[in-house]
Amino acid sequence: MGRALPEVVVEVGSVAATALLLDSDVDALAVPVAPAVPGESDLQPRAGTADAAARYGIALAELAERTGLTGAPGEAYTVHLPHPVGRRGAGGEFPWHGLAPRIVLVGVGAGSPADLRRSGAALARATRGLRRVVTSVASEAGAQAPAAVRAFVEGYLLGAYRMPSQASEPSPADRESQRPAAQLVLLGTEGDPRADQIAAAVAEAGIAANATWLVRDLANTPSNTKDPAWLADQAVRLAEAAGLKFTVRGPEELAAEGFGGILAVGSGSASTPRLVTVEYTPTGEAPSGGWRHVVVVGKGITYDTGGLSIKKREAMVPMKTDMAGAAVALATVLGAAAARIVHRVTAVLPLAENHVGGASYRPGDVLRLYGGTTVEISNTDAEGRIVLADALAFADARLDPDILIDVATLTGAASIALGRLQAALYCADPELAAAIEAASVESGEPVWHMPLVEEYRDAVHSDVADLRHVASDRSYGAGSITAALFLREFVGSRRWVHLDIAGPARASADKHEITEGATGFGVRLLLSYLAAAG
Incomplete structure (x- = not known):
């Protein structure tokens, strides 16, 4: 890298x-x-x-x-x-x-x-x-x-x-x-x-x-190399080189602190999960109110088979890039440090491999996530929102962010709705949404502001847990919206942005500044936002 x-x-x-x-x-x-x-x-x-x-x-x-x-x-x-060919005269x-x-x-x-x-x-x-x-x-x-x-x-x-x-x-x-x-x-x-x-x-x-380039390189790395431990090591190496503070939690720390979602998603793999934080703080004297703190949480599924709700072979082929959100979060904090952004920036990377094994979590399980919220599992292939929920709840409780952003290759529904060139933006704060949209135009990474439809809130209702992570009733549709509504339950009262980059994070061919494979979508958008944010 x-x-x-x-x-x-x-x-x-x-x-x-x-x-x-x-x-x-x-x-x-x-x-x-x-x-x-x-x-x-x-x-x-x-x-x-x-x-x-x-x-x-x-x-x-x-x-x-x-x-x-x-x-x-x-x-x-x-x-x-x-x-010229042959002998030529003067002036010829x-x-x-x-x-x-x-x-x-x-x-x-x-x-x-x-x-x-x-x-x-x-x-x-x-x-x-x-x-x-x-x-x-x-x-x-x-x-x-x-x-x-x-x-x-x-x-x-x-x-x-x-x-x-x-x-x-x-x-x-x-x-x-x-x-x-x-x-x-x-x-x-x-x-x-x-x-x-x-x-x-x-x-x-x-x-x-x-x-x-960093996001593309990390996301394009084959998953027989890129397991959660390897990706955590890359984050540590890059953070050390940039002089940034970092923390890595392994399985024991995750169990002791109650990260039940990350542990469950990673339970079917021989490669154990990690949670990495990388922190950048500007140098010099802080303003009277302190530095604004922006926390970026990125989905880090290093490979996604779908777990027991297994994917078809064709759908698994690009799944080495399912950790693109974590790569964006990491590259954002490193880029913020390189650009000397005048905000505190922390990247949170929940890393797991969603595999099939004797210890795999199951449809019908009830998980207890960070902070105690219980979640009924109906589809183990909707694992991204589970690891994000753990990480968002942790960020809300422990990191005190002024702005909380998550970025993830989360739902096929987002790419069906918006195609391969635009990300789905969810944000209930008009000022914050406008700032992200402006950064989208500036960076050339387009987003479309999607609604958080309150009438769909019942889609995440469960009779046996606090929440259900996937709607049981197919009549709701709107899979990207219901996923965002689920994640909203874990951000407390924070100003929050959810970016579903399932469409633009990958490309099947080169086109203009987009390259085949992992595109790196999202990091230029977030760096533009950070540079412009007051």
């Missing part, structure tokens, strides 16, 4: 004059193109594109049209410039002799942060395996330079991600295709008064992308 991201630097210069294009280590120049304006058919050149055409002696606009480029964000076309060199041997035409759409995030991802994929890439795309930013630069760099770094391979001897071609460009050089303007803001934007993009 903790792989190095490609380096991104800002260099003063222009496409027309920079000596970087004469450097033998520079493999490509990337320039932006935009869609034709209404009433016209020609693509629009953007910052540096006309200068590139003049310096290289190539009609780039004509070439772009011949290749079918539309200028839409996410398009990228590479022009491979040939070397091509106009691009000595310059970077590739030009990448990158569509930037309207130039919004969302468009530029897609443009950055497209550039990362188009230049994979190169040494240095110089680009003027971020110079297109204008008055919104810092935000646009951040979006472009963030998209580039997110698009550069590739799932770690455990192949014993990958071929040279495979190794090359997996390696992102070693360095991306953004051309900046000399004397730009926003230079410090732009440098900060690049750094912020790096923190957000690094956090996302």
Whole structure:
């Protein structure tokens, strides 16, 4: 874990004059193109594109049209410039002799942060395996330079991600295709008064992308490696490296303190459960009222067979990613520390493997969770809300949060309702919900505010326990809503957000800044919220 991201630097210069294009280590120049304006058919050149055409002696606009480029964000076309063949006389060199041997035409759409995030991802994929890439795309930013630069760099770094391979001897071609460009050089303007803001934007993009890479790496790790003890060890290693306080509870501590839900879910596995907390406190003098404390609880099911309510084989295949919520919580606290967020942040990771064994918990069991609430079990494949309930009750009773957030790949119902691109947001506090929605727009990780329908409260009623964790009456439907209503019972009077990321946490193919497998969804959203929260 903790792989190095490609380096991104800002260099003063222009496409027309920079000596970087004469450097033998520079493999490509990337320039932006935009869609034709209404009433016209020609693509629009953007910052540096006309200068590139003049310096290289190539009609780039004509070439772009011949290749079918539309200028839409996410398009990228590479022009491979040939070397001369045979003997040539004086003055017979091509106009691009000595310059970077590739030009990448990158569509930037309207130039919004969302468009530029897609443009950055497209550039990362188009230049994979190169040494240095110089680009003027971020110079297109204008008055919104810092935000646009951040979006472009963030998209580039997110698009550069590739799932770690455990192949014993990958071929040279495979190794090359997996390696992102070693360095991306953004051309900046000399004397730009926003230079410090732009440098900060690049750094912020790096923190957000690094956090996302961590979530992806953890969630993509196969579960024969990633059991609860392994994931707890990773959290400890990363917390120690960041200088953060941490606590790990094993089976004995969990039993002694009454975490009956985590223990029951993990009871069918040979890999015993854990509960990990990682704490970040800002440095310096605290404000008069103390630091605001944000606690993020993440579902950490390291593999989910469904338990005795066993899943079909096809449904088990992606279940190594069922701990994505815990990975998001961990990456959020680490990212908050790296960004020096001015709030206390604590990650709570309930970790268990939901397996089948002689000691598995059963439908019909009644569990006593942390704090004493009893819960009737009707489906052992609804284990996520059980471990979250334990952890939320613990956070409410012991951590005194000002804001309590849980994030989880919780219900198939959420992905049926909202598809694979949006998370379900549950929050009864209008101000807090609006802040999360604003962070969603800022980060490019979309959420949809769902209702906590009070009429469905009876769905979690039980005749033999305080609560039933899954509705017994199928007529209720609304599985994501009833799961949220169940979790609400464990947050006390705290200001609370529930994020069901079952849809966007996984992807079947690369698309823009999203990568196949675990997507890392949620951590950039939460870091944006923390950065903006007063």
